[in-house]
Amino acid sequence: MVEATGAWAVDACDALTGPRFSDHPDYLFRPYLGPAHLNAVEQVAAWMGEVGMTTRIDGAGNLIGRYGEGAKTLMIGSHIDSVRDAGNYDGPLGVMLGVAVCAALKTAGRQLPFAIEVYAFGDEEGSRFPAPMLCSRAVAGSLTLGALEVADAQGVGLAQALELNGLAMSRFTGARRDPSELLGYIEAHIEQGPVLEAEGLALGVVTAIAAQIRYAVTVTGVAGHAGTNAMALRKDALAGAAEMMLAIERIAGQGPSDLVGTVGRITAGPGAPNVVPGEVHFTLDLRAGTNEVLHPAEAAIIAELKAIAHRRALGLHLDKTHALPPSPCDPAFRAMLSRAVAAVGVAPRDIVSGAGHDAMIFSPITPSAMLFIRCKDGISHNPLESVDPADADLACRALLNFIDQLEAADV
Numbered sequence: 001m002v003e004a005t006g007a008w009a010v011d012a013c014d015a016l017t018g019p020r021f022s023d024h025p026d027y028l029f030r031p032y033l034g035p036a037h038l039n040a041v042e043q044v045a046a047w048m049g050e051v052g053m054t055t056r057i058d059g060a061g062n063l064i065g066r067y068g069e070g071a072k073t074l075m076i077g078s079h080i081d082s083v084r085d086a087g088n089y090d091g092p093l094g095v096m097l098g099v100a101v102c103a104a105l106k107t108a109g110r111q112l113p114f115a116i117e118v119y120a121f122g123d124e125e126g127s128r129f130p131a132p133m134l135c136s137r138a139v140a141g142s143l144t145l146g147a148l149e150v151a152d153a154q155g156v157g158l159a160q161a162l163e164l165n166g167l168a169m170s171r172f173t174g175a176r177r178d179p180s181e182l183l184g185y186i187e188a189h190i191e192q193g194p195v196l197e198a199e200g201l202a203l204g205v206v207t208a209i210a211a212q213i214r215y216a217v218t219v220t221g222v223a224g225h226a227g228t229n230a231m232a233l234r235k236d237a238l239a240g241a242a243e244m245m246l247a248i249e250r251i252a253g254q255g256p257s258d259l260v261g262t263v264g265r266i267t268a269g270p271g272a273p274n275v276v277p278g279e280v281h282f283t284l285d286l287r288a289g290t291n292e293v294l295h296p297a298e299a300a301i302i303a304e305l306k307a308i309a310h311r312r313a314l315g316l317h318l319d320k321t322h323a324l325p326p327s328p329c330d331p332a333f334r335a336m337l338s339r340a341v342a343a344v345g346v347a348p349r350d351i352v353s354g355a356g357h358d359a360m361i362f363s364p365i366t367p368s369a370m371l372f373i374r375c376k377d378g379i380s381h382n383p384l385e386s387v388d389p390a391d392a393d394l395a396c397r398a399l400l401n402f403i404d405q406l407e408a409a410d411v
């Protein structure tokens with residue numbers, strides 16, 4: 001039974017685990033358009049229905065719950081896909097808080113002069129297709145040419161995955177919203193870092209979201225017998241990739257503290273103990289608060305990877321799969337969120353987000369802002385993710401206060 005509290009939102013995230021809501025038997029993994037994602041859509045839609053929200057699924061597979069009516073719409077969103085071996089709250093908490101907020105409005109019999117639409121985005125993480133935030137980009141109308149020509153690790157293309165789920169590629173871009181209908185976009189999310197906890201604050205107001213770039217890197221050597229190939233004569237793709245990873249770590253580590261570089265996935269083929277690896281694929285995720293920091297670091301890393309490949313006589317292919325500029329949050333929305341945070345008894349604290357969020361997709365088209373919620377030990381993208389229900393309650397009340405302010409502003 002849906003309750004108008006943050007504590008319910010936390011419980012609801014916990015309920016979205018287990019075999020029905022994960023595509024891996026041993027841990028939480030909910031990639032876009034997998035069976036677990038579809039089951040999650042069904043469950044969240046049922047919760048939205050309990051609150052009297054009308055639900056629909058758009059062409060990109062996003063679930064939308066609409067509360068109230070009005071010429072304009074305030075979007076409250078986040079994602080319900082997950083990384084591999086995920087925690088329970090990265091994404092779903094923002095969606096559940098949106099539902100809890102609507103439950104509170106309904107309980108109070110509030111008629112707002114605008115509609116609220118809670119968006120449960122299907123893909124934010126890019127866990128399945130190498131295209132993060134595909135679903136929010138469809139809604140914002142900012143899909144780049146070729147963005148939809150992606151396939152998952154099993155070779156299933158987006159078009160086929162959509163079709164298997166009763167959706168159609170031809171309708172994907174139909175998820176787009178006309179910005180003139182929108183009042184703005186707001187997202188609540190766990191901080192995914194340690195700052196709020198260290199400062200004893202339950203909530204924070206995001207000022208901006210860091211820029212991010214991803215590459216798919218392929219290193220090609222020559223596979224051969226591990227016993228007969230003298231060390232000096234090998235073209236070992238994995239040893240070369242290892243040197244490249246250390247170079248990435250070194251270059252990112254030499255920059256300012258907002259510059260971070262990660263190799264999060266690597267596969268080596270053919271993958272046998274007695275074969276020199278002939279081909280390696282790895283991902284590079286590079287982020288910084290500004291393009292002025294990010295772009296020189298990107299250039300330095302590419303130059304170094306090329307130099308390593310040249311020295312080792314290896315092939316190197318770099319495919320830029322993703323790039324988002326830094327995204328400032330809307331000053332007026334930030335100010336309202338700061339007042340909302342203060343109204344629930346928390347000292348307003350501005351904070352930059354190193355993690356990417358759907359909010360960064362909306363800031364170019366409509367006023368967008370984010371409310372961060374303290375998480376235990378700053379841990380995220382990890383099953384140990386934990387959030388205090390009392391903090392989620394404060395977030396729920398702050399969101400309601402934000403909505404009060406928006407109403408009072410006579411928008």
Ligand code: GLV
Pocket residue numbers: 124125354355356357
């Ligand atoms: C999403 O969690 C991201 O920042 O990659």
Ligand code: MN
Pocket residue numbers: 083090125381
């Ligand atoms: Mn995430």
Ligand code: MN
Pocket residue numbers: 079090091124189356357
């Ligand atoms: Mn997230």
